[in-house]
Amino acid sequence: MADYRIRFSDPNDPLAVFQYDTEITGTQFNNRLQGTNSSDLIRGGAGNDTLLGGNGNDILIGIGNYNETDRDVLTGGGGVDIYVAGNGEANFYNNPTGDAIITDYNSSETIVINGDRELRFAAKSVANVGTSSPDLIISAGNLSQVIIQDFGSTNNLNFFKTDYEGENDLGGVFLV
Ligand SMILES: [Ca+2]
Ligand SMILES: [Ca+2]
């Protein structure tokens, strides 16, 4: 069992710690990475990657370096999964054309994005994300970070709890 730690923007805040059993890392090219039946930390690296967590509570990180134009597809599978699109240092998708598509998000899971910028939530249809159901785009400032597939009703915004400049001053945002 190993720890994955997320640093928030305020160095006085505690690190968020998530545990996993197996680490799987892609290359700089487009990868399709399949997790195990246990808890995985899957990193796509550069390229347009498809990450499949499978069973277990997985941590999915599509990106390699910041400021990439990747479009990654993250599927958590069974378990309660964590999708990481930023930390206290940066938005991982720090380019207008890059983002992560989460295909099977449910409201018990966690999405972590950077909270340094004003966050604007928008729900609208995205033609190139699978089905005809509207998808939810989560942006940090003017940068789209995460697209939650088929989760686009504005009613779903009520599910989201942010801590941007909140009482805990996390500098990261958890949507739960
Ligand atoms: Ca890759
Ligand atoms: Ca897994």
Ligand SMILES: [Ca+2]
């Ligand atoms: Ca999983």
